[in-house]
Amino acid sequence: MSGTRAGGLSAPRPPQGYLEQDKAAPVIQGWCPGALRPMASGDGWVVRVRPRLGRLTPAQAAGIAELAQAHGNGLIDLSARANVQLRGVTEASHAPLIAGLRALGLIDDSVAQETRRNIVVQPFHGASDPTLAIAADLAALLAADDAPDLPAKFGFAVDCGAAPVLTATASDIRIEVHDGKVWLRPDGSSRAKAISADTAADEAIALARWFLRMGGVTGGRGRMAALIARGITPEAFDTPLPEAQFAARPGLCPTGAMIGFDFGQMQAATLAALAQLGALRVTPWRMLVLEGAQNLPALPGVITDPADPMLKVIACTGAPGCLQALHPTRSLARALAPHVPDLLHVSGCAKACAHPGPAPLTLIATAQGYALHHADQITHHTADELLARPELLTR
Numbered sequence: 001m002s003g004t005r006a007g008g009l010s011a012p013r014p015p016q017g018y019l020e021q022d023k024a025a026p027v028i029q030g031w032c033p034g035a036l037r038p039m040a041s042g043d044g045w046v047v048r049v050r051p052r053l054g055r056l057t058p059a060q061a062a063g064i065a066e067l068a069q070a071h072g073n074g075l076i077d078l079s080a081r082a083n084v085q086l087r088g089v090t091e092a093s094h095a096p097l098i099a100g101l102r103a104l105g106l107i108d109d110s111v112a113q114e115t116r117r118n119i120v121v122q123p124f125h126g127a128s129d130p131t132l133a134i135a136a137d138l139a140a141l142l143a144a145d146d147a148p149d150l151p152a153k154f155g156f157a158v159d160c161g162a163a164p165v166l167t168a169t170a171s172d173i174r175i176e177v178h179d180g181k182v183w184l185r186p187d188g189s190s191r192a193k194a195i196s197a198d199t200a201a202d203e204a205i206a207l208a209r210w211f212l213r214m215g216g217v218t219g220g221r222g223r224m225a226a227l228i229a230r231g232i233t234p235e236a237f238d239t240p241l242p243e244a245q246f247a248a249r250p251g252l253c254p255t256g257a258m259i260g261f262d263f264g265q266m267q268a269a270t271l272a273a274l275a276q277l278g279a280l281r282v283t284p285w286r287m288l289v290l291e292g293a294q295n296l297p298a299l300p301g302v303i304t305d306p307a308d309p310m311l312k313v314i315a316c317t318g319a320p321g322c323l324q325a326l327h328p329t330r331s332l333a334r335a336l337a338p339h340v341p342d343l344l345h346v347s348g349c350a351k352a353c354a355h356p357g358p359a360p361l362t363l364i365a366t367a368q369g370y371a372l373h374h375a376d377q378i379t380h381h382t383a384d385e386l387l388a389r390p391e392l393l394t395r
């Protein structure tokens with residue numbers, strides 16, 4: 001990682017009781033960073049911006065690039081919940097950064113509002129589908145004083161384009177369109193309730209309240225799928241929906257041009273260059289859609305080839321950028337990428353935050369090296385072994 005600005009940093013929420021010897025046991029924060037409530041990392045504070053309705057205007061994108069350079073270390077991440085993270089922010093630079101983001105219309109009134117506005121919007125929505133209207137209604141209800149007090153990671157997916165594409169994106173309440181009808185579905189269940197687009201947001205909030213009433217939250221944490229797994233299901237959600245599959249790849253798409261980035265991270269200069277090309281839709285696949293573009297941009301730091309080997313590796317920040325990481329992740333993932341048949345996830349600790357679901361191949365840093373999870377087997381290797389014999393990945 002370059003441009004580290006951790007000097008003089010005081011963390012807003014340091015991991016409780018964190019000691020060097022505790023590194024093998026990752027600290028579960030139970031919350032995600034926001035803009036008003038940043039999270040400490042090894043390279044400074046991480047400030048997460050939630051673009052409204054999943055979209056950045058050219059002015060907002062250019063402004064974020066400028067602010068990341070001025071008040072962070074110039075590195076910008078795309079998150080798995082379609083958010084934009086500025087890295088390397090300091091205690092001193094946080095206030096002017098927030099003022100700049102607020103001027104761009106990207107800051108909520110309070111931490112509570114920011115935390116609740118956890119909505120992933122399908123990036124392929126069109127003028128004739130209800131995605132934006134439902135997402136806007138939902139955002140308004142979640143900003144209200146009487147909004148349900150949901151756990152920090154609880155989220156909504158508004159997936160109402162031609163077909164669902166967000167089924168693999170972490171969300172607790174899903175609003176989907178199947179065969180032209182709008183459905184409400186609790187995560188963890190394949191059964192849904194038919195609803196109308198006009199009342200979809202209200203119905204989603206009602207389902208969130210049901211989740212709270214049924215004891216979905218323990219100690220401030222809880223996810224819908226865990227409640228459903230306990231056999232607790234809402235009434236009238238009885239229509240089985242077909243399973244939707246979607247694999248995100250760079251290329252031209254119904255709403256423009258989708259582009260990727262190594263590990264979903266870009267330099268501020270890259271975002272500034274993209275802002276010149278038009279509005280951006282932020283996806284949960286750590287890619288951006290250049291709205292309305294008919295050509296793929298030829299810019300440094302941008303992946304446009306769907307066969308690029310870097311699309312086969314996912315790696316969290318790892319060491320030294322993350323305080324909990326036992327070893328680096330991205331340098332190893334980059335070196336192994338040409339040898340990966342399908343997908344490799346490299347994680348700096350057991351928390352696996354870059355890819356919470358299973359992957360065909362997973363490397364998890366341990367005190368001694370890396371544990372390779374492949375099929376049902378776990379083997380242990382050093383980075384040097386893996387680099388010298390990448391066939392170990394699939395043997």
Ligand code: SF4
Nearest residue numbers: 316322348349352353
């Ligand atoms: S998975 Fe990676 S980014 Fe997440 S806490 Fe562990 S080392 Fe840090």
